């Protein structure tokens with residue numbers, strides 16, 4: 001097998017010569033996102049910029065919540081290029097029957113593809129209900145996907161508002177035991193006109209919170225832009241919510257040492273509560289549903 005085996009090459013050649021329905025759907029979808037980004041990420045300010053990271057991280061969290069991934073690594077380099085990697089199953093590397101393109105290209109170019117073209121129920125954690133990956137792609141200057149599966153590295157790059165440069169292909173070998181997905185992207189400065197610079201504290205604090213909310217998951221945050229002592233964080237809390245409450249109360253005077261904790265489930269819905277009183281007059285009550293703070 002050649003090093004650069006192209007997946008679905010015939011189909012992509014066909015797609016080039018005809019302007020198919022699926023092409024129209026792709027262009028419509030991605031163009032719609034670029035035209036009205038606020039409809040998908042609320043704003044193109046710093047908040048919207050960070051939304052890109054959360055959409056991709058959420059997909060890794062979903063893979064961990066489904067029981068396949070144990071670790072999510074988020075890295076930001078000096079040029080504000082973001083890399084998010086998980087050690088889950090790896091995004092599906094086959095061809096999607098409906099679009100004739102790889103499932104990965106479909107997920108990243110067709111709005112709603114995450115739910116519609118995948119298992120359907122994969123999206124558990126917060127976010128845009130499966131629209132996320134294609135929205136991030138549409139709003140990026142470029143985005144690359146690498147999937148590690150069966151000792152091979154699968155790769156596809158999108159540019160120019162989310163269009164695949166060429167179909168998904170194998171670009172090399174990896175350790176046969178390695179598995180997972182790695183998404184790298186650069187936010188498009190034509191969209192994020194206010195800023196394309198991520199806030200270190202915002203990323204650090206939310207990644208830590210996600211680790212508290214999803215006990216057992218290891219979330220690693222690497223940031224090349226800050227002083228060495230702050231560059232690397234590893235968040236991993238076997239105690240989950242209990243540890244979160246202890247963390248929130250760490251600089252307070254506790255009325256009791258142990259955090260009160262209970263969990264339960266009914267009709268497929270899981271709930272957890274953790275409580276610890278401090279001597280303050282102002283109660284701090286935080287509630288979350290699927291990792292989202294429900295104010």
Ligand code: 1YM
Pocket residue numbers: 056057059060063084085086088089090091092103107113114115117118119120121122181182183
């Ligand atoms: C760094 C971001 O996206 N990981 C990821 C995504 C998927 C899977 C695994 C996956 C899901 C399923 C089956 C399933 C996604 N798959 C889809 C779709 N990490 C990241 N890891 N096999 C692999 O849900 O059935 C969307 S995301 F649509 F193909 F199922």
